[in-house]
Amino acid sequence: MNGKAETAGPRERLLLAAERLLYSRGGSVGVSALLEEASVARRSLYEHFGGKDGLVAAVLRRTADEDLAWYECALGDGDSPRGRLLTLFDRLDELVSDAGFRGCRYLAIDLAFADRDHPAHAETDAYRRRIRALLVRELEALGHARPEHAAEQLHLLLEGTLVMGATQNHQHPARVARDLAAIVLDG
Amino acid sequence: MNGKAETAGPRERLLLAAERLLYSRGGSVGVSALLEEASVARRSLYEHFGGKDGLVAAVLRRTADEDLAWYECALGDGDSPRGRLLTLFDRLDELVSDAGFRGCRYLAIDLAFADRDHPAHAETDAYRRRIRALLVRELEALGHARPEHAAEQLHLLLEGTLVMGATQNHQHPARVARDLAAIVLDG
DNA sequence: TAGCATATAGACCGATCGATCTACTGGCAA
DNA sequence: TTGCCAGTAGATCGATCGGTCTATATGCTA
Numbered sequence: 073m074n075g076k077a078e079t080a081g082p083r084e085r086l087l088l089a090a091e092r093l094l095y096s097r098g099g100s101v102g103v104s105a106l107l108e109e110a111s112v113a114r115r116s117l118y119e120h121f122g123g124k125d126g127l128v129a130a131v132l133r134r135t136a137d138e139d140l141a142w143y144e145c146a147l148g149d150g151d152s153p154r155g156r157l158l159t160l161f162d163r164l165d166e167l168v169s170d171a172g173f174r175g176c177r178y179l180a181i182d183l184a185f186a187d188r189d190h191p192a193h194a195e196t197d198a199y200r201r202r203i204r205a206l207l208v209r210e211l212e213a214l215g216h217a218r219p220e221h222a223a224e225q226l227h228l229l230l231e232g233t234l235v236m237g238a239t240q241n242h243q244h245p246a247r248v249a250r251d252l253a254a255i256v257l258d259g
Numbered sequence: 260m261n262g263k264a265e266t267a268g269p270r271e272r273l274l275l276a277a278e279r280l281l282y283s284r285g286g287s288v289g290v291s292a293l294l295e296e297a298s299v300a301r302r303s304l305y306e307h308f309g310g311k312d313g314l315v316a317a318v319l320r321r322t323a324d325e326d327l328a329w330y331e332c333a334l335g336d337g338d339s340p341r342g343r344l345l346t347l348f349d350r351l352d353e354l355v356s357d358a359g360f361r362g363c364r365y366l367a368i369d370l371a372f373a374d375r376d377h378p379a380h381a382e383t384d385a386y387r388r389r390i391r392a393l394l395v396r397e398l399e400a401l402g403h404a405r406p407e408h409a410a411e412q413l414h415l416l417l418e419g420t421l422v423m424g425a426t427q428n429h430q431h432p433a434r435v436a437r438d439l440a441a442i443v444l445d446g
Numbered sequence: 447t448a449g450c451a452t453a454t455a456g457a458c459c460g461a462t463c464g465a466t467c468t469a470c471t472g473g474c475a476a
Numbered sequence: 477t478t479g480c481c482a483g484t485a486g487a488t489c490g491a492t493c494g495g496t497c498t499a500t501a502t503g504c505t506a
Contacts, residue, residue, distance in 0.1 A: 082483070098373045100287060103464055113484040114465085124464065175370065179422060183367045186285045200426065224423075224435050232419025235366060236411075239387065248411050252439055269453070290494055300454040301495085311494065 082116040090131045095177055099128065099184025099192075125191055128181065132195035135177060140202055153214035154257050157207075157226070161233070161253055165246035168237025175238030176231065203227065214257065225256045269303040277318045282364055286315065286371025286379075312378055315368065319382035322364060327389055340401035341444050344394075344413070348420070348440055352433035355424025362425030363418065390414065401444065412443045 080088075089110035093101045103124050107114055121127040146163035147156040167173060174180075178196040185192055207226050211219035229249040236245030267275075276297035280288045290311050294301055308314040333350035334343040354360060361367075365383040372379055394413050398406035416436040423432030 096373070098370060100371070100373075102462070104462085114486080115467090116483065118465070119482080176422075179426070180370045182426065183285060183362065183370055184287070186283070186287075196426075221435075224430060224432070225439060228419040228423050228432055228435055229415070229439075230419075231422040232415040232417075235363075235418040235422055236415050239366070239369065239383075243411060245411070245415055248408075248415055252412060252416075252443070255442055256439070289492070291492085301456080302497090303453065305495070306452080 082110070082112040083120045085110040086112050086117060086120065086127060087131055087134055090127050091135055094128065094131060094181070095174060096172075099181055128185075129191040129195050132178065132181065132192055132199070136195065136199040136202065139177075139199070140206065143203070143206055147210065153210060157210050157214070157257060158250060158254060161229075161246050161250035164230070164233055164237075164249070165244055168233060168241050168246055169244065170241075173237055173241055176234040179231070179234070200227075203230070211257075216257070218259075222256050222259065226253055229253055229256070269297070269299040270307045272297040273299050273304060273307065273314060274318055274321055277314050278322055281315065281318060281368070282361060283359075286368055315372075316378040316382050319365065319368065319379055319386070323382065323386040323389065326364075326386070327393065330390070330393055334397065340397060344397050344401070344444060345437060345441060348416075348433050348437035351417070351420055351424075351436070352431055355420060355428050355433055356431065357428075360424055360428055363421040366418070366421070387414075390417070398444075403444070405446075409443050409446065413440055416440055416443070 086106065089112075090106050093106055093109055097105070103114075103117065106124075106127070107117060117124075117127060121130055143160065146160045148159040149156075151159060178199050181192050182196050204223055204227055207223035208219050211222050211226075216222050229252055233245045233249040236243065236248075273293065276299075277293050280293055280296055284292070290301075290304065293311075293314070294304060304311075304314060308317055330347065333347045335346035336343075338346060365386050368379050369383050391410055391414055394410035395406050398409050398413075403409050416439055420432045420436040423430065423435075
């Protein structure tokens with residue numbers, strides 16, 4: 073699938089394999105499955121990441137960059153600030169309609185590791201702050217009267233869309249959320 | 260804590276213990292932990308529920324009744340149909356503000372058991388249909404022009420509130436959702 | 447009182463978990 | 477050429493997993 077996975081070093085192959093399997097099988101996926109998927113020796117995992125926990129945290133740190141870049145791209149360009157945020161929900165509709173969509177990776181990891189001080193939680197917290205900052209930035213560009221408040225509204229619509237998409241993705245929750253988002257932007 | 264738990268039979272004690280531990284520790288909680296919490300012999304679990312999977316499904320079937328009853332109660336009484344639905348979000352604010360709130364039980368179970376044909380998924384599906392039906396019923400009582408559509412909007416706001424409450428419950432997401440719900444009711 | 451159903455207590459099973467270990471291999475640099 | 481180092485392969489560790497088993501105790505009923 074990804075040619076780089078074949079030629080890259082064991083660290084990179086592990087990150088790619090874990091990014092895939094953690095999403096499709098959840099946080100309970102075993103170390104042996106990750107090693108097999110990555111074609112990496114057992115020892116290499118512990119050399120590079122210290123253990124499964126470190127690998128999970130490293131995957132989230134990487135996907136956070138990827139996902140933030142996706143959101144930046146999904147905002148579109150050339151549109152008005154208002155149109156940019158509405159376009160985001162159009163992209164979300166495509167995202168959650170995909171048969172392979174399984175919900176928000178960060179929420180799933182938070183729920184999978186009940187231990188409060190698992191290193192993954194720091195990564196999910198940081199991710200959500202970045203999402204929030206992105207929304208605030210766009211709302212300020214829009215000249216919204218209450219950017220922080222509206223960002224919380226949009227964030228709630230965002231998370232709600234991902235949950236609804238994961239549990240009943242045939243109903244196009246992103247379109248529902250888009251209608252409400254439009255109201256938020258005008259409020 | 261609950262006096263009934265001491266005197267009730269092993270089946271009832273198991274259901275109560277599993278309802279607690281599945282929520283606080285997640286679906287990965289072990290059978291031994293459940294047995295210890297319930298003070299029940301190992302064999303009794305398999306006699307009554309056939310296995311861990313059956314116990315999980317039975318717990319969800321019970322909590323679905325409890326949670327639906329909670330929603331019916333949270334709608335309040337005597338108010339107008341519009342006031343009833345808004346009151347629901349006031350009750351949600353109290354729910355997610357509790358320090359022990361850990362998000363939606365049904366979503367957590369869905370994510371914990373990636374296996375598509377795990378019996379728990381049928382229970383979570385049924386639960387969501389009942390929630391949806393409750394919302395449609397209230398919207399019809401309200402005389403809403405598009406009860407099905409508005410129910411999907413409210414459902415999305417509901418799920419979004421639970422997710423935001425689980426990950427950042429200091430921000431009162433239910434109040435944010437309530438403002439949007441009010442707009443949905445008038446749309 | 448005898449017998450049966452329903453509990454408990456806990457040993458035990460094979461499988462799998464995350465993690466550590468030794469032994470070996472290939473390539474690169476001193 | 478020698479030595480080092482990152483990598484592979486895989487045995488092995490103790491712990492825990494869900495599930496089955498035997499043995500025993502208790503209480504109701506015929």
